[in-house]
Amino acid sequence: MSIFLDETTRVCVQGITGRDGSFHTRAMVEYGTNVVSGVTPGKGGQEMDGIPIFNTVGEAVNTTEANATIVFVPAKFAAGAAMEAVESGAKLVVFVSEGVPTLDVAKIYKRTKELDVRMIGPNCPGIISPGKSKLGIMPGFIHSQGGIGVVSRSGTLTYEVVDCLRRSGMGQSSVIGIGGDPIIGTSFIDTLEAFEKDNETEAVVLIGEIGGTDEEQAAEFIRARMTKPVVSFIAGRTAPPGKRMGHAGAIIAGGKGTAQEKMEALAAAGVPVADRPSEIPGLLKTALGR
Amino acid sequence: MKIHEYQAREILSGYGVPIPHFEVVDDSSDARRVAEGIGSMVVVKAQVHVGGRGKAGGVKLAQTPGEAEAHASAILGMDIKGLKVEKVMVADAVDIDREYYVGIVVDRASKRPVYMVSVAGGVDIEEVAATTPERIHKHPVDPEDGLSLADAQELAEKLDTRPHVARDIAVVVEKLYEAFIGSDASLAEINPLVVTPDEQVWAVDAKINIDDNALFRHPDIEAMRDPSSETDELRRAREMGLSYIKLEGDVGCIVNGAGLAMTTMDVIKYYGGEPANFLDIGGSSSPEKMQTAIDIITGDPNVKSILLNIFGGITRCDDVARGLVAALRERPVGLPLVVRLTGTNAENAMRILAEHELESAETMDEAVEKAVELARRQA
Numbered sequence: 001m002s003i004f005l006d007e008t009t010r011v012c013v014q015g016i017t018g019r020d021g022s023f024h025t026r027a028m029v030e031y032g033t034n035v036v037s038g039v040t041p042g043k044g045g046q047e048m049d050g051i052p053i054f055n056t057v058g059e060a061v062n063t064t065e066a067n068a069t070i071v072f073v074p075a076k077f078a079a080g081a082a083m084e085a086v087e088s089g090a091k092l093v094v095f096v097s098e099g100v101p102t103l104d105v106a107k108i109y110k111r112t113k114e115l116d117v118r119m120i121g122p123n124c125p126g127i128i129s130p131g132k133s134k135l136g137i138m139p140g141f142i143h144s145q146g147g148i149g150v151v152s153r154s155g156t157l158t159y160e161v162v163d164c165l166r167r168s169g170m171g172q173s174s175v176i177g178i179g180g181d182p183i184i185g186t187s188f189i190d191t192l193e194a195f196e197k198d199n200e201t202e203a204v205v206l207i208g209e210i211g212g213t214d215e216e217q218a219a220e221f222i223r224a225r226m227t228k229p230v231v232s233f234i235a236g237r238t239a240p241p242g243k244r245m246g247h248a249g250a251i252i253a254g255g256k257g258t259a260q261e262k263m264e265a266l267a268a269a270g271v272p273v274a275d276r277p278s279e280i281p282g283l284l285k286t287a288l289g290r
Numbered sequence: 291m292k293i294h295e296y297q298a299r300e301i302l303s304g305y306g307v308p309i310p311h312f313e314v315v316d317d318s319s320d321a322r323r324v325a326e327g328i329g330s331m332v333v334v335k336a337q338v339h340v341g342g343r344g345k346a347g348g349v350k351l352a353q354t355p356g357e358a359e360a361h362a363s364a365i366l367g368m369d370i371k372g373l374k375v376e377k378v379m380v381a382d383a384v385d386i387d388r389e390y391y392v393g394i395v396v397d398r399a400s401k402r403p404v405y406m407v408s409v410a411g412g413v414d415i416e417e418v419a420a421t422t423p424e425r426i427h428k429h430p431v432d433p434e435d436g437l438s439l440a441d442a443q444e445l446a447e448k449l450d451t452r453p454h455v456a457r458d459i460a461v462v463v464e465k466l467y468e469a470f471i472g473s474d475a476s477l478a479e480i481n482p483l484v485v486t487p488d489e490q491v492w493a494v495d496a497k498i499n500i501d502d503n504a505l506f507r508h509p510d511i512e513a514m515r516d517p518s519s520e521t522d523e524l525r526r527a528r529e530m531g532l533s534y535i536k537l538e539g540d541v542g543c544i545v546n547g548a549g550l551a552m553t554t555m556d557v558i559k560y561y562g563g564e565p566a567n568f569l570d571i572g573g574s575s576s577p578e579k580m581q582t583a584i585d586i587i588t589g590d591p592n593v594k595s596i597l598l599n600i601f602g603g604i605t606r607c608d609d610v611a612r613g614l615v616a617a618l619r620e621r622p623v624g625l626p627l628v629v630r631l632t633g634t635n636a637e638n639a640m641r642i643l644a645e646h647e648l649e650s651a652e653t654m655d656e657a658v659e660k661a662v663e664l665a666r667r668q669a
Binding site (some may be wrong): 020024075076098099100101102103104106107109110125137138139142152153154155156157158159160163180181182183207209210212213214217233235236237238239240243244245246247248249250254255275276277278 | 396399403419432434471474503504545546551555557559560568602603604605632633
């Protein structure tokens with residue numbers, strides 16, 4: 001098994017003819033993702049590499065029985081595209097676009113709850129279930145199938161951690177980047193809950209960063225509800241307060257959201273916290289008794 | 291994006307929030323003129339993007355126009371937390387009977403705007419939240435339905451029980467929410483919202499932060515950006531799509547992705563070094579971008595070594611390598627440079643870089659250790 005995504009997932013790509021959309025569609029297809037349709041308004045009826053293109057997500061989903069979409073639409077139009085996806089009948093929406101206005105995301109999020117749609121992102125690398133399917137922009141070749149679940153608020157830092165796992169010969173069940181914006185569709189807790197239930201996942205790596213209290217809430221969930229071992233890393237222990245560290249969500253505001261608080265909350269929940277990404281495989285091996 | 295208090299006042303005023311008369315001046319004689327026009331006590335306030343202006347001596351009351359001029363003269367040019375005061379606001383100082391707090395933030399936990407009101411106005415709301423959280427009343431707002439009249443009235447009644455005063459406050463509560471939504475704010479607050487002895491309601495101080503992601507649809511607010519609030523490096527970085535924050539150390543770093551950039555800083559510290567900066571080049575990597583990144587970092591006299599840490603995903607390593615080579619051809623850096631490129635198209639990248647004598651490393655640990663050591667040798 002894996003979480004949220006597997007080889008049966010039928011994918012529609014929104015923004016399929018754009019620069020990023022076409023590049024990553026090809027990379028996903030090459031990885032083995034079942035891309036069944038694409039959407040670019042005004043290009044309905046055309047094809048890209050044999051993939052049929054539609055004007056609307058609704059049409060694409062209905063005609064090609066897609067049950068997931070991935071959004072590569074540029075920031076100005078991304079919120080509209082994501083709302084269309086959420087209302088299309090697809091049950092998984094991976095929202096890759098960055099720079100989406102927060103108040104728009106708040107409205108989309110509300111709709112995902114009403115329609116029971118799983119949205120990942122925005123501003124995220126997406127999700128990969130190695131050996132099965134890739135719905136995102138991560139480099140597929142660093143991943144391999146195995147028993148480690150990875151969840152992260154970051155993009156390239158996730159690749160770094162996966163690369164460390166690869167060097168230690170540890171494969172992954174699913175790797176998910178939930179995004180670095182203030183409002184995101186899928187939280188640490190949603191993901192931890194899914195990993196806990198997934199029979200392929202043996203242990204979980206949680207990669208957090210400064211800002212907000214998601215890691216603290218995750219720590220509480222782990223303490224109360226997780227039986228599988230979790231190890232973690234928190235980025236930004238040297239970050240100065242009051243400065244937005246790239247991600248809109250990565251800011252220590254009013255003395256809250258420091259790496260220290262998060263590391264303490266995790267340690268108190270019995271979660272080992274690595275000082276560097278390269279320490280993560282060792283912590284996992286210890287946690288798994290290997 | 292932060293805007294100045296006077297700009298926040300202009301926005302709120304546009305939505306019909308009652309604001310005491312004010313003008314912004316950059317010359318002390320103009321401060322006198324404004325105070326003469328108001329004809330009663332005024333407050334002179336420094337317009338800089340930092341909190342704690344009052345404690346720093348940047349906010350003064352003046353009984354007479356002469357006093358206003360003297361205060362303006364003292365405050366203009368003052369340095370508050372590293373920022374030079376270029377403008378002061380001169381505003382009618384209304385009489386204060388009661389001071390309240392009203393504000394809205396985007397709440398990450400409930401994933402919607404949350405209204406906060408408190409009878410403890412006029413002081414730092416974060417301090418109230420930390421010491422007496424029970425004095426803050428919170429009300430989550432549905433992002434689609436917005437704030438109803440009844441909600442506004444209920445919030446107002448938490449602050450003041452006098453019916454006509456509560457009614458006036460409810461109007462402010464509603465208008466503030468309209469302004470928050472209308473300007474795509476991440477925070478909008480009035481602190482204090484003042485009730486005068488004759489029971490008039492005035493917004494005396496206003497703060498609005500704008501969601502950077504929404505600036506594309508608010509050119510009027512983008513135009514409020516104060517160039518003097520940004521150093522040259524910050525402006526260059528922002529215009530090139532780089533996210534840069536200067537720090538105090540001597541190991542400069544150029545990284546793709548915010549999480550990895552923070553981690554690189556942390557690992558530098560782990561190996562006994564101090565990062566000179568946070569710099570995220572984002573998802574693409576033109577030669578111009580690389581050139582700008584290198585220029586900004588070498589422009590910091592503290593920097594003793596530079597570390598380039600790239601994990602290619604959407605960013606292709608060979609693009610970064612080409613950018614780097616072009617940048618170095620244009621202008622040699624004159625500082626030790628350690629390059630770590632891995633991920634998408636890393637092999638091509640290493641081929642491109644092979645003919646240039648650069649220190650390279652396979653892992654982040656190795657790269658950081660080298661960069662820290664090189665900085666130490668230069669010191």
